[in-house]
Amino acid sequence: MVDPADREDRKQEQLEHRRVSPEGARLTTDQGIRVDDTDNSLSAGERGPSLMDDFHLREKITHFDHERIPERVVHARGAGAYGHFRLHESLAAYTTAEFLCDTSLTTPVFVRFSTVAGSRGSADTVRDVRGFATKFYTRQGNFDLVGNNMPVFFIQDGIKFPDFVHAVKPEPPNEIPQASSAHDTLWDFVQLQPETMHMMMWLMSDRALPRSFAMMQGFGVHTFRLVNAEGRPTFVKFHWKPRLGTHSLAWDETQKIAGKDPDFNRRDLWDRIAAGDFPEYEFGVQLVAAEDEHRFGFDLLDPTKIIPEEEVPVRPVGTLTLDRNPDNFFAETEQVAFHIANVVPGIDFTNDPLLQARLFSYLDTQLIRLGGPNFPQIPVNRPVADVRNHHRDGYHQMDVHQGQASYHKNTLSGGCPVVGGEGSFTHYEERVDGSKIRKRSDSFEDHYSQATLFWNSMTDWEKEHIVGAFRFELGKCEHKHVREGVVEQLNHVDHDLARQVADGVGVEPPKAPASANHGRSSPALSQANAPGSVQGRKIAILAADGVDSAAVAAVGGALKDAGAICEILAAKDGFVQAANGGQVEVTRAMPTMASVLYDAVLVPGGEESVRTLAQDGDAVHFVAEAFVHCKAIGALDAGIGLLERAGLTGVEFAGGDTAVSDTGVVTGRGPGGDFSAKLIDAVKAHRHWTRAKSHVPA
Secondary structure (H helix, E strand, O other): OOOHHHOOOHHHHHHHOOOOOOOOOOOEOOOOOEOOOOOOOOEOOOOOOEOOOOHHHHHHHHHHHOOOOOOOOOOOOEEEEEEEEEEOOOOOOOOOOHHHOOOOOEEEEEEEEEEOOOOOOOOOOOOOOEEEEEEEEEOOEEEEEEEEOOOOOOOOOHHHHHHHHHHHOOEOOOOEOOOOOOOHHHHHHHHHOHHHHHHHHHHOOHHHOEOOHHHOOEEOOOOEEEEOOOOOEEEEEEEEEEOOOOOEOOHHHHHHHHHHOOOHHHHHHHHHHHOOOOOEEEEEEEEEEHHHOOOOOOOOOOOOOOOOOOOOOOEEEEEEEEEEOOOOHHHHHHOOOOOOOOOOOOEEOOOOHHHHHHHHHHHHHHHHHOOOOOHHHOOOOOOOOOOOOOOOOOOOOOOOOOOOOOOOOOOOOOOOOOOOOOOOOOOOOOOOOOOOOOOOOHHHOOOOHHHHHHHHHOOHHHHHHHHHHHHHHHHOOOOHHHHHHHHHHHHHHOHHHHHHHHHHHOOOOOOOOOOOOOOOOOHHHOHHHOOOOOOOOEEEEEOOOOEOHHHHHHHHHHHHHOOOEEEEEEOOOOEEEEOOOOEEEOOEEHHHOOHHHOOEEEEOOOHHHHHHHHOOHHHHHHHHHHHHOOOEEEEEHHHHHHHHHOOOOOOOOOOOOOOEEEOOEEEEOOOOOOHHHHHHHHHHOOOOOOOOOOOOOO
16 A cells, blocks of 8 residues: 555655646736736826836836746756656665655656757757656655667767757857758768767667657666665666657658747647656666676767667566656746766766766756756755755755754754654765776777667668768758768768769768677667557548538547547548438648648548549548658448549559558458457557658659
């Protein structure tokens, strides 16, 4: 039986005291004085000058002028949610962190997802790394797991972080391009820094184009230490795996979504939670005994390396569920302050040089962004654990400290707060010695083998996407020597990859490999092996007057029962007339939407309806574009004619009573039989990337 005080609502109960509702309230100034008019300035006569006496005007304008705070230098654009973490398997043999030991506890969390390079106003679907930061409000204090959706990083040492960020950000002369790595300064940095190659393979893969935050993995990136009650350390890497599988968008699709709905991923997260379709992630750990630190062919402290899951399997031990949207974006999602140094007893750091720099950087950036040292008192940041120390004053001090003494040791406050005791944080004791030098360990020198491992692990269609991404990005670089330098680096990863990229960016392909491909692969790295689900998938049902309402009800009902969200699109809002004389309610007007905002398309029968749709360029393009983006498409009876009108040649269509499924295109003569089941299977597969599609204009 879980103690009610240990349930996930502890954080929400704390926040409840800070929530302010406008319902039934009267408008006042910040001093609580009721306001009689907030639409007209105080003036000398109806047409006279405004008066300085108008304290309400001055207060209102002054507050407005100061409403914005500096955005994050990186990870500026984000979305957040509250939730809870439940442990299924105790790690007490490895750590004293209570939330990782006691399976009866439920730990409240706040999670913020983000893009890295763009500003707050950039689009969600750019090619970029995604932040996956989790604040655990544990009974021992806050633990911040500040990770990404990729398990490695661009650099090995944090001293290079300003250089990397300056390179990837918009270029100084014209602040172009926004939220894009496709420009000279980034790739100039890459061609001169071979340590970037593993991460660049991830960035050029579909991992940089997540379909949804609910379909995105998360990684702690660094190797941390767990420390148990006996003081024994164990190296650990942290993982989040989405219950819905890891799935991505098509590159062409992401660019169109950026125009149609720049809030695509943020909206998806909000809508899922609002609908009760809560995102879930499996929390896993890779554990390495201290004595095995050097048994790998790479250094565990190198943040540009993974531990392949085939060598050390990810051990699932808990579940993260996101089940509450924030009440106020600024107060919570914008003001949440993550810091990698926020650890609890039983979790400690390693000497990873990137991690060590982050231990300084995160605190430093919060101080300027949030106005001073008291940002941990902001409600979203405040621990549920009791906070007692001698920190005093500063901007925005919220606590009223009592007592005479604000120092340690003291007798005037009874020696309180008392230092130490059970549950105190104790750093892992590690012998450290060496000369004062600026030199990286020789064990960090392998920059290519894991980039090659990633390439070898991809399916043919994943490799095709990676080559296309490199060609696009380098094709935007104006300096030929930059393109040549990147191709030279890629030739160390894989000769065929380098030749394909060179062929597309106008540089001489390398004649021989710079190094031999080692041939090793890791199936866990391919998204082709991810589980599929219909849950939360959005299906567009195209309709016009004369639509077969029975088919809409039958197939739409089956899709909804499987967890999909079905929306009926027509030329305008309102209703369309059904073939049987009834009406079908339209969810959205087709001109306000696009195929890129849906996971699949259904064209029900009805001769008149399909005839109208076939004459509507938007409807024809809708189907063709969904086909080119490899989405599931279903068509019944006359609806098959719209597929033909859209140019979907080379696909087998149903000719008899049996439904036919061909590379995700499902057709049938009537909603009966196994049409719905086959369409559900096609949607569950996410995309049909092997589909022949280059002949279809969209």
